[in-house]
Amino acid sequence: MTIAEKMQAAEPLGELQLHRLLVAVDGSENSELALKAAITAAHHDHASMTVITVGPDLSAGPAAWSATLGGGLDQDALDRDLCGQLSDIVGRIPEDIPVKKIYRRGKPGPEIVKAAKQGDYDAIVLGARGVGRVGALMGSVSHYVLHHAGISVFVAHAPRVC
DSSP states (O other): OOOOHHHHOOOOOHHHHHHEEEOOSSSSSSHHHHHHHHHHHHHTTOOOEEEEEEOOOOTTSSHHHHHTTSSSSHHHHHHHHHOOOHHHHHHSOOSSEEEEEEESSHHHHHHHHHHEEEEETTTHHHHHHSSSHHHHHHOOHHHHHHHHOSSEEEOOOOOOOO
């Protein structure tokens, strides 16, 4: 049988159904694109979303955290700031989409994978690159999630603007 014959004999492709999405955000342009993609999928499939952000654990991180994050930050202040940013992001999601939020401390890749395993999600949606200083220290979050999540992962990459 030729490739053309096999393609004609194959069943038509259906649509992917996503009902529970875990969306990782960090304030970057790529994470904004991932959030928009998740909103589109949620509207299409009447899905719920859980939005997660992961902040650094200053007690477990490298000594460079203080200098990298602007110095003088304490864990409570950083957590409050990141939780506020998470609330602002969740507040921008259309009201017709059921949404929960999760804030965690630690390395983003492992924490996102752990949250995915603890919840009942169909997919993880995240941006391709993190935000500047923090993302550079943490390594490739999307790479880690792609290789360790036990569910589908969709990675958004915003086009470069010259």
